[in-house]
Amino acid sequence: MLVQASPEFVTHIMRDPRVWRWVAEDGVSPGDVRYQPTATYFQFQDKGFVMFRRVTQRMREIHVATRRGDATLVSFIHECLDEMRHRGAAKFIAPIGDWNVAALRLARRCGFVEEGRITGAYVRDGEPRALIMMGGC
Incomplete structure (x- = not known):
């Protein structure tokens, strides 16, 4: 069963140094990271989350942020994708x-x-990078 991630959990994960080094850009600090209330967040154990942001009626942008993955991460992401398809994506x-x-x-x-x-x-x-x-259905 999917669990919604709380704003505090999302902020904690995004500011974790093990996550931040992968998402950091020049000029951006961990303090700049904010929970987006219009996005949908699913909590992955105590390790991270999968976020979906609406782009169009049918399209969602996906972001995955974890301290470390494990063998269940891919199946968890597929479960999240299925849920978002059920919601119209x-x-x-x-x-x-x-x-x-x-x-x-x-x-x-x-x-x-x-x-x-x-x-x-x-x-x-x-x-410059x-x-x-990446796209998927």
Whole structure:
């Protein structure tokens, strides 16, 4: 059964140094991270969460933030995707920085494929980096 993640839990995970190093951009600090009340958050054990943000009537943007994954993470993400399909979503997108190899690998394991790149979307360590748009149904 899926559990909604509380604002406090989401903030705690996003500011965790083991998570922050993967999502940090130049000029952004952990204190800038805010819970988004219009998004849907599902709690993954005590390790993290999966967030969905509405883009269009049929499309949701997905973000996964965990301290560490385990063998059940992929099945948990599939359960979350199924729930969002039940709520009317038909297309999912996952914007991932090109440096986040673990997130790209996880997206592929969940059935997402690369649908495009936006060069220079991020600045990381003073260098422009690409956003890789992963898509799935």
